[in-house]
Amino acid sequence: MRTSDILIKCVYEDILPPPSVLADYFGFDNLMSEQNLPIIFGLYIGLIKYELVTSNELHFACKNNTLHNLITEKYVNRTSKYYTDFCERGIIIDVGVD
Numbered sequence: 001m002r003t004s005d006i007l008i009k010c011v012y013e014d015i016l017p018p019p020s021v022l023a024d025y026f027g028f029d030n031l032m033s034e035q036n037l038p039i040i041f042g043l044y045i046g047l048i049k050y051e052l053v054t055s056n057e058l059h060f061a062c063k064n065n066t067l068h069n070l071i072t073e074k075y076v077n078r079t080s081k082y083y084t085d086f087c088e089r090g091i092i093i094d095v096g097v098d
Helices: 003-013 019-026 036-049 055-063 067-075 081-088
Strands: none
Touching: 003 019, 003 036, 003 055, 019 036, 019 055, 036 067, 036 081, 055 067, 067 081
């Protein structure tokens, strides 16, 4: 099972993903911030539950280190407290893939 599928499963089960998925989809720097984790998870909840992304899109963005761009593109015309917090806190999702 791909980590994108695990992320989607965790969203629907309302549980924080395991560390391997957190590292892939939240970015290593954000793992150290207890304040950033719920914000980022909330963004993924919105993307997944409102069917704004597929597992394939998430997987591709993770592999290409473009998750930050994907989130920004999908939320640009949406109102979300999580996205507002994401922007105000200057959270960057960088999964460190070169």
